[in-house]
Amino acid sequence: MQHRGRHRRRKRGKALRAVLAGTALALTATATLISASQATIPDDPGSLKPLTSAADTAQLRLQEQPVPYRTLDRLTSAMGRPVDVDAVLRSADRTLRNAPDCTEGDRESLPVAPAADRAYCWDRADATRDWRPSSVTTSADADADGLWGEHRVVLAGSTHTAPGPSGDRGLARVAFVDADDPAHLAYRWVLLVVPTTDGRDYRGLSSQVSGMVWYQDKLLVTTGAGSADALYVYDLDRIQRTTVDAAAIGRVPGGWSADGYRYVMPAVAAYRYPAGGCTATGSPCPGTISLDRATAPDSLVLGEGTATGSDRRARLWRYSFSSDPARSGLLAIDAAGRADAVEAYTTRAHRIRGVLSYQPPGSARTTWYLAHPPADPKGHGSLWRLDSAGARAARCGSDATHHCWAQHTRSLSYVPQTGEVWSMTDRMLFTVPLTGVDKSLG
Template identity: 70%
Template sequence: MKHRGRHRRRRRGQAVRAVLAGTALALTAVATMISASQATVAADPGALKPLTSPAATGQLRLQEHLVAQRSLDRLASAMGRPVGVDAVLTSADRTLRDAADCAAADRRSLPVAPAAAHAYCWDRADATAADWRPVSVTTSGDADDDGLWGQNRVILAGWAHSATTGPTTERGLARVAFVNAADPAHPAYRWVLLAVPTADGRGYRGLVSHVSGMVWYQDKLLVTAAAGDSAALYVYDLNRIQRTTADRTAIGRVPGGWSADGYRYVMPAVGTYRLPGGARCARAGTPCPGSLSLDRGSVPDSLVVAEGTPAGGDGPARLWRYPFSKNPAREGLLATDAAGRVAPVEAYRTQAAGIRGVLAYRPAGTGRSTWYVSTAPGASYRHSALYRHGTLWRQDTTGATSARCGPESTRHCWTEGVGSLSYWQETGEVWSVTDRMLFSLPLATLDRSTR
């Protein structure tokens, strides 16, 4: 029986690889149909330009604001003892389907080159929900350098709700899929709604955010704020997930208990990092954090940030990083000075526009970081059925390169619905999302394709 099981798994793995290979070939065929005038569109962003002046780096400084412990404790006392990641995973009620079981339209959203090594589409109940879409990803490989959270391999995928369609109570909300990735053949997940507690700890509201960036580091989850918010980042504690007690569309305290738009779990924020002087991201010139990732190759570990800018714009955009604290009493928080200020330790300007994913990786022995940025296609191409894929650039201070695909060597080889990037150091994989699928590929493959 064991041998048969291995054979079935081998055949299934071969089938999945065949599906992914077939998808890549089909996408390459689509690229063939693109006219020569469109084939090499995706302007080379060139080399990264260091930002070193106090005026430039001062705009990137953050101010830490932590929720008072008594407020968090009051909320926990009213709602019941908080739970952790394990409780969410063991109650997983939805399944991811591997690529072989996904619709052809879903698979077409995957990269043309480099091709995905593993790919999954969401439970049908979520895949058909037009008002919600996946945007960002982080893993237990970010949380701990052994790749595990306790005994669990976990992937977190951030989903954003449309701010203009769907039920009014849900518009603009953010939720996270906690994926149990222990068995790659049968990953399962459960939703957790992100929330913001009231100042007095007597209630909470839903977080309104595009969750375009998300990093899980130690026991904290950092996510980007909405563009109109004066906060740049919200901070969540993975040990402070709360069970709800009422199945209502309302969010917060309701007659008979606590509700979170029908979700069983809700996670209230424990802090924020705000821009200088309370500036709002929507203000011209203010750096809006768009995508996030973790760099374990820096000393100390650092939070990598890309500025959110419109797709197809003229640029430029900024890339920068903040150091994480090495103080054991500040687990998962950024390094601050005595006044609670967080200063960037490295910053660059790039001509890449519409950045939706960012990674910084320092190969051993090089002493220099390589940056990867995934960009969305401009509006004129997103409306073309033949040309919706973005571009993934490999950049440093000497120049930029990207993968090319199709007989006309187009650079639009990345995904549809470009999402954030996350490097799982222990496995050597890069994880990302399209607007339909969750996928991974080796960093080595990505690196080779962009050389």
């Protein structure tokens, strides 16, 4: 089955669903106690500096490397007809627990300010340190009306980090979350895989996933510092069902296995920096990504996670998505298959773990939101809003500390239809209103 940019969704003309209302969470212990180790206010990252040098922007150029159709079609022919997102949602076998049913430790990982509107912890079967939640994107990224077909969907990625055989494989998986009912979120895991060159087998994605964006029928994921590829691309129309429940990944006697997962999603393309991945020579280290629908065309936003104390300024930049219907969900490229950054900045902010680019209605200025992890592993992070004029941070507590954001936040994803931002800690998935973020800025 050759993919030619079809966007296979069943629209039935329904009006946009009502805004998902939620009651703000009472985070009593977290809101009143800010540890002394967090009281130090981090250095102000200052204003964004445009990156305009041809030599500097050339380092941000990506080379597209599609998986040949014959490879994908051979794998599809061997594994059987792909299933769609609806089929995965219908087979949901886990439930996210609402905040009151989560542990105190779970809830303490949530932001102090702004307070979360809604928050969920994972099914007890997934409440393990073996997997690190890393990224979130939603059907509001996938489609401008916020829905995929008739469903409101959240995709949340995790990377396996535990020692042992599975940890050595560095597996990455994505939870397909049915978010139609905000009081009852159910999900199913799908394992990310990469086809072999001949299309006769697949392997697990052996790279850390630190960011995801679901745009049209594609899922773009970052691949971490150890990979030569900056981004992998997955096709939501090419989800495959496994047939053997075994610890192996790939073709096995009797069919196909994925370490016990029912579904796999094979990569259909990758984007690579010509100079290689994340090096001191200038190749960027994209640590987090998000979607910006305020640009024309829509754009992919990236943030770089440099080490604390590094002399090198971190970069923020964006690529335009293609407007060619035959290239749905892929970046705009030139005749040589290269994607150039259409805008880039540097910032003194370090360890960026979440990025949003947002242009308020009626404003000509784009603002950037950056999330940072805490210096104290048990503390709270910070959330900054930056533009060309300067930077402001969310504040909380009597000492006006900036350590108000979630613990170990991984990602930011904006939903224009509801005005909420989805994010996650290493324990919980949560939403905050963007208006609440702005109100908390000092």
